[in-house]
Amino acid sequence: MNKHARIYVAGHRGLVGSALVRCLQRQGYTRVLTRTREELDLTDQLAVARFFESERPEIVLDAAAKVGGIRANNIYPAEFIRDNLLIQTHLIDSAYLSGVRKFVFLGSSCIYPKLAQQPLKEDYLLTGPLEPTNQWYALAKIAGIKQCQAYRRQYGFDAISLMPTNLYGPGDNFSLENSHVLPALIRKFYEAKVAGAESVTVWGTGTPRREFLHVDDLADAVVFLMETYSDEEIVNVGVGEDLSIRELAELIRETVGFEGDLVFDPRQPDGTPRKLLDVSRLHGLGWRARIPLKQGLEETYGWFLSHMDKVRE
Template identity: 65%
Template structure:
């Protein structure tokens, strides 16, 4: 989702010499393959958007994979970027790097100030390691490697697999299938009380290119909207967008996850960037994209 959004933005704004690989074309967990790719292509700028990602269920079940895959992907790319003289690299992390009970909104300074949310701790640790790798290569070798921490994302090419998806695409698929099958209700995990912030992938792509062009600092930068909704409000909005007329049922035996995750995006705003796409607008466009590509997304 994120990689394709960045490529769309670059293509739309006149960047032509773009080198990209799908996961089937290049296994980023393979150190030799990554080293060969960098040696052959010699990229000047790298957007490190690749990661193994998922929602609460996937994060909690595949803990070893989320830690191992993400650690080795970022280590291979960051090291090869250094070895091949990349001019600048942007590493993308996640808002889950912050402690579960950190003060809100989440400031960049809160990193490593408390315990992580247990359900996604392996993924968070891997992303923190990526931040520290960039800092270490900058400190030891003078590499211009920067990091950005996006909030929760959605948009075209999202993952709609109910076993591994995040909350927003999962809700889109659940409500759509309930509508098509004339179901009486849709079950949603938890209490609906946690607050979450959502950013369209196209806004993130614009922010990434903005940071690549304008930011060279050591401190990582939060990327988000600064707005939040409860999961209950989100579920109601998805229900309305999809046009499902049945009821919502909350399974309170399932985990809520972190109570609140609102990013402090004042540093990004002070640099001159602010998101453009509101949640209602972005959700409507994302549902239309889901309808157009349903066979691909749910196959």
């Protein structure tokens, strides 16, 4: 692929978007386009159309989305489905109309049914009810997948859809109010350590199992598939291994150096019992994750400590 192609990374300030920019630059791509939310409101159809008309990107990596954990999804369901539908619809349509050569849509592993057989194969999409706590976000992402497939079938638009597992890494959201479990636990253990607390309480029973992929690994996979893959079938992007929330909490406690107790609150929701991606399709295409979880946690905690002034509330 031409290293001088104009590549627009939507959502470049987020966890995934910032990793994509780093990866593209590291691999020698010289014309990476970005816009802040203040510069371009992706929920504004006319503004998005004007951007594509003026900048004429050749490739689009769609990492723009409204994201959050269980609590945020429960409190703001209308915003999660509305904003994500608007963002992805405007990006896909304007990209097609302006002649974009390749569009990469990033979904989420939450698109799969709550009680689907594990590990989750791409074929399990739409075979059962979704997890209620994040169904609004999941439905929007499913709509994005189907829009990409529809534009490919009707217009020959080269749009691919990738489904990442749970992500973490530098630039994550460490808010205790609306972040995901891994960064929230890093912050919880850090604050408990600083305060000299006797224990840290974790939501749920600690039994659900989750898979975690370092965001730099995801970015590498996205660029690899951008260069090599062209099909309407979705592709899972993950590690292919999982661990329980209890095991994750213990690993983070060790990483942070907190010596107090670990307490679980079963009154709070667990979410999906298990969410492990089947990554055999990805492996068959020639890509595998490289960053072990322990190493990734140490790097992420180091980033957290050195960016305390930028960590979101």
